[in-house]
Amino acid sequence: MIATLLISVLIITLIAIALALLMVIADATVGNYGVVKITINDKKELEVAGGQPLLKALNGEGVFIPSACGGRGSCGLCKVRVTEGGGNYLPTELPWISEEEKKQQVRLSCQFKVKNDVSIQIPEELFSVRQFTTTVERIRDLTHDIKEVRLKLNDPPNIEMKAGQFIQFQVPAYELTDEPVYRAYSMASVPSDTTHVELEIRLVPNGICTTYVHKHLKEGDTVTVNGPYGEFFLRDTERDIICIAGGSGMAPLKSILLDMAEKGSKRKARYFFGARTARDLFLLDEMHELEERMENFTFIPALSDPAPDDNWTGETGLITDVVKRMAENAPEAEAYLCGSPGMIDACVKVLSELGMPEERIYYDKFA
């Protein structure tokens, strides 16, 4: 009985070892593409092991391309222009690449494998992206499902960011993921505090990063982040500002408004914040404090579905309806939106109807 058991285990192990050996040999011979050269923006040259995805190769050399899904090809963010040595598109890239981008030789860097020497073009500011080792200084509950995470930067100790930009949070391997993955979060902290980064993270059921942050992350833990990224920041104009957010979309707008208050901005700003019930509202004290500090700033929270015991006296209705009612200055203003894709699309539609040109609507969509 025991002998049979042992033999069966032995045989299975033998077969597994033989196949694994075969794969290792294949990987070292067939899958070995030697050392290849990546030329970035015609000036910087990197030598990396061939055969790996471009995103990973660049990450290994300290060049960080923004990606929200961590290289699984499901967010479509890590686009890079490959001007030489690109070859054909992979089926896994095609859903993300438009005809226009094909002409520009834009590739999805997490899918495109570097098998020969390539030349790529990336935005200059990506060179300033750094990887930071940080310590969790504080975690606090903002609402029943949103946590604020404050990180102290250790190495390097300072970050240079624009208010509204985002960083990528590295989730280590744990029960929901076998390998480290990256998720993008907007920074809620003010840029003048270069030694800290604050994130607002809402619990998404079974979300890899949100579950990790809500259920496992403790104060004092070490967290790796990289950034800053993103084109969502305050444009330097004199126009009125309309901010619209929902849920954890609060983060980048809080950063932008705090930054404005610090710089003594006199621009007229209104911040529409949509929530379902009163228990989904947060940072109300901070917002009222901002109203005191900035003479032209108004915070307008709106509940779509106030509970009877909320005793709500503020605005009610969908955030789009509230904006439609109140944003009479839309044709002259510019707008900053952050929230779910559904909310953003609805708000862009309403603002356009009110007469705001689309190129003055800036937004940060949760991927």
Next chain:
Amino acid sequence: MNSIIFPFAVFFAAIFTNNILLTNYLGMCSFLSVSKELETSAGLGIAVTFVLAVTTAINWVVYHFLLVPFQLEYLRFIVFIIVIAAFVQLIEMVIERYSEGLYFALGIFLPLITVNCAILGVSLFMVIREYTFITSFFFGLGSGLGWLLAILAMAGIRKRLRTAKIPAGLEGAGIALIIAGFMAMAFMGFSGMITIS
């Protein structure tokens, strides 16, 4: 039947009279989802044929030289699947390296062959029917060609279906399954030419 002709009889039977897809209904999933375009159907069909022919042969060797001597026949399900998975992975690496054109033509369907149940099915039939090595190889090759034939025919029919008027409730997989049923009945016309167990 003598032992020289028998492998060829099995080969022929696997394509027509005992078509793995139309008589056993194995490999249905990719058959239904990939049969929309003639080109991709052909690509997948060829890849399936290749994998079937080679894995059936490898599995025969593993089964008769490793599992049978140690009376571990009950492990065949696990062992066959591991061999198939590893082999598909290997083929993918080789194709990626040496034939970029084919690699791009097959795309995502290549790794999906691992979970095509026709592949495991053929390896299991080969054991149940006690085929020799040569017969098993031809059985695998024939089954693959039979699968290729069936998916090509389906792709051709679906191409015409696009302009046909189909009741709303039957669109997509519904009508495809009904057609697969008709095709199976049509293939019954071949039966009687050869009978294999």
